[in-house]
Amino acid sequence: MKPRLNPFTAAPAAMGAWREWGQSILRSGLEESLVRLVEIRASQINGCAACLYMHTAEARQQGETEERLYLVDAWRESPLYSDRERAALAWTEALTLISETRAPDDVYEALRAQFSEEEQVKLTLVIVAINGWNRLNVGFRTVHPVGARKGA
Numbered sequence: 001m002k003p004r005l006n007p008f009t010a011a012p013a014a015m016g017a018w019r020e021w022g023q024s025i026l027r028s029g030l031e032e033s034l035v036r037l038v039e040i041r042a043s044q045i046n047g048c049a050a051c052l053y054m055h056t057a058e059a060r061q062q063g064e065t066e067e068r069l070y071l072v073d074a075w076r077e078s079p080l081y082s083d084r085e086r087a088a089l090a091w092t093e094a095l096t097l098i099s100e101t102r103a104p105d106d107v108y109e110a111l112r113a114q115f116s117e118e119e120q121v122k123l124t125l126v127i128v129a130i131n132g133w134n135r136l137n138v139g140f141r142t143v144h145p146v147g148a149r150k151g152a
Contacts, residue, residue, distance in 0.1 A: 004140045022129045028122040032062055034088055037081075038123070039130045040072050041089050042096045046134035053144035087114040088123055095127045 008015045026035060036059040043051035056069055071078045075089050087110045094101045094108075101107070111120060136142070 001141050001143055003143055007136055007140055018132070022133070025122070025125045025129050028125070030119065030122050030126065033059070033064060034085060034123075035126055036062065036064060037068075037072060037085055038088055038092045038126055040069070041075070041092045042127060042130045043134055044073050045093065045096045046131065046138060048134040048137050050137040050142040050144045051130065051134055084114040087111045091123060092127050095124065096131055 036055055039055040040052065040059065043055060059069060060066075068080050071080060072089075075081050075086065081089065090107045091111045094103045111123075115123060
């Protein structure tokens with residue numbers, strides 16, 4: 001894959017503001033492990049290799065298990081995720097695929113059962129942020145680092 005352009009070089013002020021906003025969302029008080037799962041799930045749906053590379057590495061550094069990382073795509077079929085994580089992952093899928101799902105009421109009710117109103121907003125902003133990063137990286141063909149972690 002060949003990168004199309006570097007958005008940080010092409011529009012440094014805009015990208016700096018975008019990065020700063022995204023960092024502020026990550027400091028919102030939600031559990032880091034939950035945020036990583038949301039970032040990974042949205043990035044899987046969107047096919048963003050750069051974000052998957054980054055957020056799986058971050059999750060590992062923060063103590064996430066390989067087993068849970070491997071199974072994020074099949075979270076519904078695995079007992080490894082809490083009810084709170086399940087609600088967040090379902091909300092992530094609903095909003096990432098919003099043109100198809102229209103954010104269904106049953107998914108929102110599950111979210112409400114696990115998250116305060118303030119946390120619902122914070123989680124939604126995390127989902128907005130990762131979907132924005134996915135669109136930048138997929139659209140401009142950002143290539144993740146290649147080297148020591150290269151597969152067979």
